[in-house]
Amino acid sequence: MKKHFLLLFILTATWGSVLSQFRTNDPSQDVWVDSVFNSLTPNQRIAQLIWVKSAANKNMSNQLKVAEQIKKYNLGGVIFFTGNPKRQVQLTNLYQASAQTPLIVAMDAEWGIGMRLNGVISFPYNLMMGASDNPELIKQVTTEMARQMKRIGVHISLGPVAGITTQPMNPIIGMRSFGESPQKVSEYSLAYMQGLQENGIIAVAKHFSGRGNTQSDSHLTLPVVPYPKEHLDSLELVSFKKLVENNVGGIMSTHLNVLHLDEKQGIISGVSAKILNGIFRDEWGYDGLIITDVMNIAGAKTYGEPGEIEAWALKVGNDVIEFPKDIEVAIRGIKKAVEKGELSWDEIDAKCKKVLRVKYRAGLNEFKPVSATNLMHDLNGPKAELAKRQMIEASLTLLENHNNMLPLKGLETLKIASLAVGRAEATPFQKTLSKYTRVDHFFLPEQFTAEELKDLKTKLESYNLIIAGIHLLESKTRYSMQVGSLRKPKPRRAYGLADETENLLDYLANEKKSVEIFFSSPYALTEVTNFTPPAGLIMAYQNDSLVQELTAQLIFGGVGVSGKLPASLGDYYKIGDGIMLDEVVRLKYTIPEEVGMNSERLNHRIDSLVSDAIKKKATPGCSVLAAKDGKIIFHKTYGHHTYDRRIPVTEEDLYDLASVSKISGALAAILKLTDDGKIDMDSKFSDNWTDWESGLFHRSNKKDLVWRDILAHQAGLIPYINYWRETVRDGQLMDRWYSFQQTDDYSLKVAPGLFLKDSFKKQIYKDIRRSTLSPPGNYMYSGLAFLLIPQITEDVSGQSFTDYLAENFYHPLGAYHITFNPLNKFPKVQIVPTEYDSYYRQQQIQGTAHDEAAAVFGGVAGNAGLFANANDLVKLIEMYMRMGNYGGKQYLREETMREFTRVQFPENNNRRGLGFDKPLVNNNEISPEKSYPCSGASFESFGHSGFTGTFVWADPVNKLTYIFLSNRVYPTREPNMLGKLNVRTNILQVFYDEMGK
Incomplete structure (x- = not known):
């Protein structure tokens, strides 16, 4: 006869409604069942009622023995236990090929196949799911369980555990039960069953009855349930009856001595006619599969010898024998019982046909081997992880x-x-x-x-x-x-x-x-x-x-x-x-699917952009992070600290932020001082920086400059001054300015072992005061005024710049990895190097400010000098994005944040906010390739970029926060391939693209 095999279920959405008796009006089912049944010998009809045990981690001899048993006896099914998915798929295909009649494949996988198979996501135990009090989430979890099982060729799940648990010291149920409330356990068990059966996996409720109300282990002895039927009906049996009423595919009887359901001395419920036929069949009208618990454990052995107990199990109502101790002895014992008149062939044939109908409903009338291609990828998909995450969170x-x-x-x-x-x-x-x-x-x-x-x-x-x-x-x-x-x-x-x-x-x-x-x-x-x-x-x-x-x-x-x-x-x-x-109140760490994004597509697109950048030596490595709706949904590190590929980038690594320091340090201080009414954006900068006032001994062309113009970069200040050049003569550092040791007079550390004289700050202030000034009103990016903000902060607040930022922002945010001069706090290996400075400091820069203007301030400056990792930097930028609120604390007033993040002078075609960068004023009118930062950014969004290859962006409309950290200046600052490739903004656009899909 033509062999019949399996790949996957092909089930209709009406599975639950037609599951009772496994009968349909489909005439092809009867044709197939009758055809297969008529091909079977009497011994094979018995063998169809027996499931053999296998495990994908057993030795090959053991697995070949199982295949030989399947072939020799034409067994009805196999139950898999431990191993790995690929090996189990191979064995499933082997066993199906060995079978004359296609095999039912079952697993005891109460919390998913990860319960048994290595490398597969496991779902929470029933007791934990019960804590969620959420049947819909339970159904969502078991829907994913069903998907996994179908993928590896499984048809039957030996679950849910539908019994209540009332004994804290129960050694066998415990976490496997949904809880102690019969009504809740019924509700949860039904949801569990529906998630399986509506997605093509037959559920088997277990362990009937009262196993969670015992204190001994049926694997070692025969537990006794001493309660009267009225008690059992109101507690232990409630959930089973509920599942039967809703067409559960199978019930597993178990090895308990339930005294008041069958008074026969020492009888176990799994071979009790009064329990199985009396309650299930007669009282409840159940016509689904009844499956024994394993027949090779102590609880079963107390009632009979191999062969005898299997025959009796079928006589009293069981349809399937779960791996007897000896298959040949079991078949012989069952046949002997028929010959003695204790069982009839009509009973055997009816059970055999029921099993065959189950196989037909499982799609076993069609053959297709289970594919191992992309198996692990398919099993551990993000939907499974999301279901698990949501269940844990609710529990x-x-x-x-x-x-x-x-x-x-x-x-x-x-x-x-x-x-x-x-x-x-x-x-x-x-x-x-x-x-x-x-x-x-x-x-x-x-x-x-x-x-x-x-x-x-x-x-x-x-x-x-x-x-x-x-x-x-x-x-x-x-x-x-x-x-x-x-x-x-x-x-x-x-x-x-x-x-x-x-x-x-x-x-x-x-x-x-x-x-x-x-x-x-x-x-x-x-x-x-x-x-x-x-x-x-x-x-x-x-x-x-x-x-x-x-x-x-x-x-x-x-x-x-x-x-x-x-x-x-x-x-x-x-x-x-x-x-x-x-x-x-704080950021959540999760996966893209929780905000409706696709993990695989997101990773592929960003990985491709970064890989291309590293290949083209745009940067040795980078750290990319994004948060959507208050959830960090992407955080990956790429590449290495340097091109010699010795030290991989990690999430803990600190990067030199360069000009991102402007909004992460100096601007944070100004925001707070403005919020507290100590600085007015429409007042003169010289009100807070008196060096710009015209005096007896010097004149200033900047005394009337206003804070708003300066922070919007249209005050006319020149972009930059190379202050350090004043300390060099004929290519050599001047002795009057430098010391190799730190002293009271030489405390400004510009690099390890190199200290600048403190009085040089006065020279810097003088250079800024004397610098040329262009006509105001035209956008010209300048960092000069930011260099003065640390001293202004100290003058206005009475605290040092670093203490002010730490006490008002970084430490309350939990952002201890945002800092100046990180070598004072972190090991050098945790700090990503920047450029080899061959023109000023004559050394590899690592842990001191790359920016020379920040360096001559000892690394503590307003324009640059901050270091951070992405995880801590995102806390600050997220607080900005939330308009000053984070962690249950309002750091800045919402109106202050909105004022600083709005475009100040659109009439001048100036896109800038107050300190913050903004999209182009005409961003929605130009082609995507010319947009800035990208076409998806809303006009309310804001951020900043840094010379070392850093970039941050926050979009309150789309609730998106984005961090990109790199050291593109290693080993030299030219050429700026990272900028030419638009890597940072192209990645930002990926997140916008994925939001719309």
């Missing part, structure tokens, strides 16, 4: 928030320590905390000692906030879903809680202001003898990397929190507890 549960501490505010007042308990190196949680502000990281091993705790307390004395991630409170006796075997119990409490851990929790709650996060089963909290709530408490449920990252974002207000406990935690917290916070 995180805030149980304590004393004095509304979260999200954290006043970062400049906090000295924060993060503690990873059970880890020895920086966790994803800690790394994400550090994206928001300066955090020092500490660690305790899994089994730390009292001495280690004492030493830690000493180290933490100076910190006024401790953020502690608890990574160790996980059941040590639970069934391991990854390996399918029992973990070795440890001689401590079930969740690993030791006396030292209790002492730590007590210290954090009573002696320090702390936030505790349990990256574990919430039931771990029930083991704490005398739990004192800390100032902040978050139940994060799992130790998954993405869970850790989003929990860190919650603490700083990058995401909100709305999760509710799906189960009570002893006397400490009750089901439904959870504090809701809608306050999202």
Whole structure:
């Protein structure tokens, strides 16, 4: 007979409505089922009711043995467990080719195939999803699970776990249940089922009945459920009945002794006629598949020998036997039961045809091998990640928030320590905390000692906030879903809680202001003898990397929190507890799909532009970041520090901002001083800089220049003065101006080992005062006045320029990586080099200002000199984009920001705001290739570029913030290939393009 094989389901949208009995009005189904059935021998009809176990990480001999069993017996299905996707696809194709009748392929993949297969995204456990209280999100997650399963040729998912969990010490269900409320579990289980079945995967509800209400493991013994039927009907059976009413494809019976459903001594529910036929078939009218739990574990062995128990399982209502201990013995035992009259061939044939109808509905009447091309790419698509992200975010549960501490505010007042308990190196949680502000990281091993705790307390004395991630409170006796075997119990409490851990929790709650996060089963909290709530408490449920990252974002207000406990935690917290916070005050780190962009297309286009730039030596490397709608959706680094490709660019690397310093430093100070009424944009600049006033000993042609004209670059000031040339004679640095050592008189560091005399500042001020002045009213970019702003800031505020910026902006923003003279704070290797200065400083410039005018000010200037990484710089630019608001704080009045970011003199064809660059005045009237910065930028947008190859842009209309950092001046400033290629603005346009798609 012609063989029948599988690739994918071809299902109609009406799957759920026709799933009952797996029958349709499609005559071709009956033709196919009858044709296949008539080709089977009696033994093969029995074998169609048996599923064999396989794993893609087993040795080849084992896998070939499975293929031989499939061929020899013509088995009905295979259940895959651990391995990797590519190998499983190969085995699926091998097994299908070995089968006379196409195989059902099943997986026990409760949180997606990543539960079993390496390299595939895993979704949250059921208990965590239950905390979301959001059936639509659950359905969205299982829709992605279905997509993954179909891609690797799977037809049946052994899920959802539909039982409630009521026992904190349950070793087998725990996190696998949706919670303790029968109504909620029913609602969530239905959503889970619908996500699978509406997308072509048959769902199998398990484990009937009451497995979550036991304290023993059916893999080791036979658990007993002692409750009467009335109790079970109101609790454990509610969700199963709901799923049956909605045509769930299968039910998995399990190995429990449910005393009041079948009084027979020691009988297990999986082979109880009163339970399977009595409740499912007769009382509930269910005609879907009933599948046994695995038949090779202790719970099954308590009722019969191999062969006997499989026969009895079919007799009492099961349709499928899940990998018996010995296939040949099982088939022989079932056949023997038929011969003895304990089973009939009519029963076997009916079950066989039911299985064949399921196969037809799964598309097994058509053959197409599963393709391995682009397999990993297809499995780990952004839709899957987005579904996971949204579920985690909705599930995180805030149980304590004393004095509304979260999200954290006043970062400049906090000295924060993060503690990873059970880890020895920086966790994803800690790394994400550090994206928001300066955090020092500490660690305790899994089994730390009292001495280690004492030493830690000493180290933490100076910190006024401790953020502690608890990574160790996980059941040590639970069934391991990854390996399918029992973990070795440890001689401590079930969740690993030791006396030292209790002492730590007590210290954090009573002696320090702390936030505790349990990256574990919430039931771990029930083991704490005398739990004192800390100032902040978050139940994060799992130790998954993405869970850790989003929990860190919650603490700083990058995401909100709305999760509710799906189960009570002893006397400490009750089901439904959870504090809701809608306050999202800082940038969120996510993926482009969350704002409607396409990750693959975005990456491809930007990667191409940057790769071309690096290839053409426009820059050795760069850092590109974009935030849309308050969410960082793109942050990638490219290339290396230099063309010798020794040091790759990382997200932590600092770049010389060059003229971007104007809006990130000097202008920030002027914005604040204006906001505070200390400077008026329509007043004379000389009101604040008296050196421009005409006096007895000097005259000034600048005494009447106005702030507004100067910051809009139409005051007539010349662009630049090469001050450093005055310190050089015949190509040599003049001794009167320089020292190789820093002293009180020579404190201006122009490069390592080279210090300029402080009095040279007076020469600079004099040169600016005496510089020529063009007629005002015409746009001419000039940085001269910006050089004076640091001293003006000090004169007006009474603080140093650097302290003023740090206290008013950088530190409250958590932007400790925006700084002048970074060599004072960061290792040299973290600072990207700029030009080799062969004309002035005679050395490679790295960590000191590239701009010579900023250098002669000791690196602290208004026109240049700032260094930053993209992650911290975006906080400042995002604050500007939000019209002065960030992190729950209004740094600048909205009207001040709007005034500075509007075009000041459009009548002069001057595009500039006050300090900020703007799009061309006629940007919408010219061709895209002539537009600036690009055709997509709104007229309300603003930003600035820098000579070293930096560029920032903010667009309040489109809620877009963009950062581009590079060192295009390495090794020399000419030619400016980066500018000629328009790399920075072309990338900006990519984001605008993707918004419109």
